[in-house]
Amino acid sequence: MITNVGILGTGKAIPDYILTNAELEERMDTTDEWITSRTGIKERRIAPPDVAASDLGAIAAKQALDKAGASPEEIDLIIVATITGDMPFPSTACIIQDKIGAINASAFDLSAGCSGFVYGLDVGQNMVRGGYQRVLVIGVDLLSRVTDYEDRSTCVLFGDGAGAAVLGPVAEGYGIISTDIGADGSGAKFLQLPVGGSRNPITPSILANREHYLRMSGNEVFKFAVRVMEDSTERVLEKARIPSKDIAWFIPHQANVRIIRSAAVKLKIPDENLYINVDRYGNTSAASIPIALDEIVEEKGISDGDNILVVGFGAGLTWGSAIIRWGGVMK
Numbered sequence: 317m318i319t320n321v322g323i324l325g326t327g328k329a330i331p332d333y334i335l336t337n338a339e340l341e342e343r344m345d346t347t348d349e350w351i352t353s354r355t356g357i358k359e360r361r362i363a364p365p366d367v368a369a370s371d372l373g374a375i376a377a378k379q380a381l382d383k384a385g386a387s388p389e390e391i392d393l394i395i396v397a398t399i400t401g402d403m404p405f406p407s408t409a410c411i412i413q414d415k416i417g418a419i420n421a422s423a424f425d426l427s428a429g430c431s432g433f434v435y436g437l438d439v440g441q442n443m444v445r446g447g448y449q450r451v452l453v454i455g456v457d458l459l460s461r462v463t464d465y466e467d468r469s470t471c472v473l474f475g476d477g478a479g480a481a482v483l484g485p486v487a488e489g490y491g492i493i494s495t496d497i498g499a500d501g502s503g504a505k506f507l508q509l510p511v512g513g514s515r516n517p518i519t520p521s522i523l524a525n526r527e528h529y530l531r532m533s534g535n536e537v538f539k540f541a542v543r544v545m546e547d548s549t550e551r552v553l554e555k556a557r558i559p560s561k562d563i564a565w566f567i568p569h570q571a572n573v574r575i576i577r578s579a580a581v582k583l584k585i586p587d588e589n590l591y592i593n594v595d596r597y598g599n600t601s602a603a604s605i606p607i608a609l610d611e612i613v614e615e616k617g618i619s620d621g622d623n624i625l626v627v628g629f630g631a632g633l634t635w636g637s638a639i640i641r642w643g644g645v646m647k
C-alpha cells in the first residue's frame with residue numbers, strides 16, 4: 317500500500333530589519349518606481365550580522381514542529397534546502413539538528429536554488445513512503461550575504477528568511493498528490509556564485525575585484541522562469557488530474573510579480589486564489605514558498621481538502637512544482 321504523505325505543520329522566521337526601496341534609493345542609482353514596476357518589490361528583510369541560516373532555520377523548524385504536535389526526537393530526517401548555509405561544511409541540516417535537539421534524525425542539505433523547498437518536499441515524501449514517520453523540510457536563505465550592494469541589477473531583488481514544514485503519513489486522498497521536479501544544467505551560467513568552491517577558491521584578488529558575489533543574467537532567468545512555470549504546473553495538474561479551477565491556493569516562487577502574474581494568467585488562476593508577498597520580502601530563494609505557505613495557514617486559512625499548487629524555479633537552473641491536498645492529519 318502506498319503511504320499518503322502530507323504537511324502536518326508549518327513555520328517561518330523573518331528578520332526584523334526592513335530594507336525599503338527608499339533606503340536603496342539613497343544608497344545607489346535606483347528608484348522606487350523602477351524596482352516596483354520591474355519586480356513588484358517594495359521592501360525586503362535583512363538578517364543581522366550574527367544571525368546565520370541555521371538560526372533562522374531552527375526558529376522556523378520549531379514552529380513547524382509545535383504546529384505538527386511533534387517532538388524533536390520524533391524527527392527521522394532533516395532536509396535543509398539552501399544555497400547560503402552557515403558554511404560550506406558541515407551541512408546546515410546537521411547544525412539545526414543539534415540546535416533543535418532532533419537527536420534521532422539524519423540530516424543533509426539540498427542545493428537546488430529557489431526550487432530547493434519543492435525538491436525537499438519531493439525527496440521528503442519519498443522518504444516517508446520508504447518508512448520514515450516525520451521528515452522536516454526547511455527552506456532557508458540569506459542571499460544578502462552573497463549579494464553585491466554595489467550592483468543595482470541584483471541587490472534590489474533579494475531578502476533573507478526561512479520556512480519549514482513537517483511531513484508525515486496522512487489519510488487516503490490527502491497530502492502531496494503530484495510533483496514535478498527537473499533541471500537544465502546548461503543554464504548554470506545564468507545564475508551562480510562562481511567562486512568559493514573547488515573551481516575558484518577564494519583568493520585575495522577575487523575579494524579585491526568583488527567577485528565573491530552572486531551573478532545573474534536577469535533576462536535569461538526571466539525567460540526560463542516564465543517557460544518552466546507554465547510547463548511544470550501543467551504537468552503537475554495533469555498528473556493529479558485536477559483542473560486549475562480546483563486550486564484553492566496558487567503559491568508561486570516569489571521572485572518577480574511580473575513572472576508570477578504571467579504564470580497565473582496562463583493557468584487562469586483568479587486573484588483571490590493567488591498568493592503574493594514578494595512586495596514585502598523580495599526574493600528569499602528557498603524560503604519563499606514555505607514562508608508564503610505558513611502565512612496562508614496563519615492569516616488566510618486553509619481548509620481540509622483545499623488543493624495547494626506550489627511552483628519554484630531557480631539556480632541550476634532548476635524547477636519544481638507540487639500539488640498538496642490539505643488535511644487528512646491522523647490523530
Ligand code: UT7
Pocket residue numbers: 345346347350351354355430468469470472532533534535537538541571572599601629630631
Ligand atoms: O529566484 C530566481 C532568481 N532570479 C529571478 O527571478 C530574476 C528573473 N529576472 C528578473 O526578475 C528581471 O530580469 C530583472 C528584475 C532582474 C530585471 O528586469 P528587466 O526588465 O529584465 O530589466 P533589464 O535587466 O533588461 O534592465 C533594464 C534596464 C537596464 O538599463 P539599460 O541598459 O536599458 O539602460 C539596467 O541597467 O534597467 C537598468 N537597471 C536598473 N535601473 C534602476 C537594472 N537594475 C536597475 C535598478 N534601478 N535597480
